[in-house]
Amino acid sequence: MPQNTKTKILATIGPSSATREQIEKLIDAGADAFRINFSHGTHAEHKERVGIIRKLEKEKGIYISILADLQGPKLRVGVFSSDSVLLKAGQKFRLDLDEAPGDVTRVNLPHKEIFAALKPGEDLLLNDGNIRLHVDKCGKDFADTTVVVGGVLSAHKGVNLPNTQLAISAITEKDKDDLKFALKLGVDWIGMSFVQTADDVRQAKKLIQDKALLISKLEKPSAMEELDEIVQLSDAIMVARGDLGVECPVYTVPVMQKRIVSACRKYARPVIIATQMLESMINNPTPTRAEVSDVATAVYDGADAVMLSAETAAGHYPTEAVSMMHRTIENVEADPLFYTLMRSSRMQPCKASEADSITFAASEVSCVLKDVAAIATYTTSGFTTFLTARERPDLPIIAITQTVEVARRLALVWGTKSFINKDSFKSFDKVEDAAVKIALKNNFAKHGQNLIITAGYPLAKKGMTNLLHTVHIP
Numbered sequence: 001m002p003q004n005t006k007t008k009i010l011a012t013i014g015p016s017s018a019t020r021e022q023i024e025k026l027i028d029a030g031a032d033a034f035r036i037n038f039s040h041g042t043h044a045e046h047k048e049r050v051g052i053i054r055k056l057e058k059e060k061g062i063y064i065s066i067l068a069d070l071q072g073p074k075l076r077v078g079v080f081s082s083d084s085v086l087l088k089a090g091q092k093f094r095l096d097l098d099e100a101p102g103d104v105t106r107v108n109l110p111h112k113e114i115f116a117a118l119k120p121g122e123d124l125l126l127n128d129g130n131i132r133l134h135v136d137k138c139g140k141d142f143a144d145t146t147v148v149v150g151g152v153l154s155a156h157k158g159v160n161l162p163n164t165q166l167a168i169s170a171i172t173e174k175d176k177d178d179l180k181f182a183l184k185l186g187v188d189w190i191g192m193s194f195v196q197t198a199d200d201v202r203q204a205k206k207l208i209q210d211k212a213l214l215i216s217k218l219e220k221p222s223a224m225e226e227l228d229e230i231v232q233l234s235d236a237i238m239v240a241r242g243d244l245g246v247e248c249p250v251y252t253v254p255v256m257q258k259r260i261v262s263a264c265r266k267y268a269r270p271v272i273i274a275t276q277m278l279e280s281m282i283n284n285p286t287p288t289r290a291e292v293s294d295v296a297t298a299v300y301d302g303a304d305a306v307m308l309s310a311e312t313a314a315g316h317y318p319t320e321a322v323s324m325m326h327r328t329i330e331n332v333e334a335d336p337l338f339y340t341l342m343r344s345s346r347m348q349p350c351k352a353s354e355a356d357s358i359t360f361a362a363s364e365v366s367c368v369l370k371d372v373a374a375i376a377t378y379t380t381s382g383f384t385t386f387l388t389a390r391e392r393p394d395l396p397i398i399a400i401t402q403t404v405e406v407a408r409r410l411a412l413v414w415g416t417k418s419f420i421n422k423d424s425f426k427s428f429d430k431v432e433d434a435a436v437k438i439a440l441k442n443n444f445a446k447h448g449q450n451l452i453i454t455a456g457y458p459l460a461k462k463g464m465t466n467l468l469h470t471v472h473i474p
Contacts, residue, residue: 005329006392006415007298008032008305010067010272011322013049014040014313020052025319026312027056030326033065033305033412036187037313038178039074050185063404063418065189065411067215068182070175072193073168075159077126078108084154087131087147095124095133096142107153113168114161115140125160127153129246162247165222170200171207183211188408191215191238196222198229205233213382213409215272218260219243231263235270236412238307242275261301266347268356268383268390270413273298274307278324282315292328299332300341302392304414342392355387355456355465362452362468363391369452369470373445374398376435377465378425378455382406382413384465388454389414395452396444400424400435402460417442425460432471440473449473 011031017023023034034053036046050066057064081101087093094106097115102108109115115138118124124133124145131153133145170192171179179190192204195216204214213235216223219242223230231237239260245253257273264271277295278287298306306325312318332338346363359377366372376398379385385399392414399410399418402425407418419442424434435453439445451471456464 005030005326006333007303007329008412008414009322009325009329010035010065010274010305010307010412011318012037012307012309012311012313014310016314016316017312017318018045018049020056022318023049023052024056026322027060027062027064029319029322030329031312031322033067035067035069035191035307035309036182037069038175038182039069039071043178043181046181047185050187057408063407063411065408066187067189067191067412068178068185068187068212069191069217070171070178070182070193072170072175072217073166073172075111075114075161076156077153077159078102078110079155080107080153084152086152087150089147089150091147091150092136093133093145093147094142095145109143109159111159112140113166114159114164115143117161117164117166118143119164122161122163123148125162125246127151127157129160160243160246162221165196169203170194170196171204176207179207183208186405187212188405189213189215189236189412191217193217193240194220194243195230196220198226198233201230201233217274218256219247221248224256224259227260227263228267231260231267231269236272236304237264237269238272238274240274242309245275257298258301261303262345264304265302265345265390268386270304270386270389272305272307272412273301273303275309277306277308278311278321281311281317281321281324285317285320287321287324292324295325295328296332299329300338302342302345302414304389305412339392339394342394346391355384355463358454358465358468359384359387359391362388362454363393365452365468365470366393366395369450371449373449373451373473374439375452375454376400376439378431378435378453378459379406379410379465380425380456380460380462382410383463384454384456385410385413385416387465389416398435398438398442398444400438417444428455428457428459431455431459432469436471436473445473447473 010033012035085104095109118138132149137144215236216234217238217240219240311321374396424430453469
């Protein structure tokens, strides 16, 4: 199987990749996890696709993560009396709550929350940021604007407010229905769109409970103001560069990407880089050089995973896109500079917990002890493996757990391969034997090499990683 890279690939399922044959091709090309986008498709379609992934997972003897990506609040204009209108720079244009079809002078904006938050002097972005309106005057049911950057505007195009924080929940009623359904399907991760504050994360965690892990998608500039708290409250982070590049000046996105990746490394949270990574492969069999460099940069930065969106969901070359991403990752990780950068970007644990200390020490031991084959982590919740992966060791990370749920979740974590072994959690005498057998059987180690093991005592108790053990495999 090609899932041999440290950096994982998250592929989006859509019309181009929804069949069993196509999903299997994506797995064989290198996909480690799949994204189900609840902005599109029906519950019946999502159920069928999850079922296909689970069957293939069982047949191939691997663990695959499934992310259910919630739509979040979509802000859109209403309809026009014609197919579209052409807005010209300098003209006046009104947004209001009147449901009558719009024209070149006005259009309905069915979001009271926007008018409640708007202030004169702020800007509105329409149609993926291609049209910019400057607010001259506004009230509880209208906004009079001047067109700064014009263009063609048609029905239901999106609205972004780059400098305005809205009093709106990141989880809509549709999201709640989708969340309930996704959890019933047994997905591993829930993606929450348009996170503005840490309170949005708290609300989502309360709804999800412990039935899945939460990925907070950062695509609003206000989220950057509470970045550390949002990262700590989340189980993982996605750098959603599409809307982030609309809400913020596009030239600021690379800096924010690096800030987010650094914060995730600091707090041991997996981080996914998403949007437009191989965008040209939607229509072309090969990407641009700049796109390949973009993927490589994310890998060099230490991202846990890189994501394909429309490339695999709606593109003409979904398998080729995954294969290209996989080959790019392989080449970067084969570069001696890669692990030099990983070592130089290591951070001291941000808190003095036993688990932080043990996993940090395990990485240090791997640099001193000769001929170490792998680091085996015994984990009940998966978090010990998060801590181990944060160190970005130049070794495979073998995650040994008791449940399939945890094994699947860890398929998105850097450098990690998961195995289920319930017996080794019953007696400490079995810990060493099980780790050695798994390492040998799966070609992670050879006789004569060493293995580093982290575990906790009492066994099977969450948050109790307090043991570091080395073993020579005779």
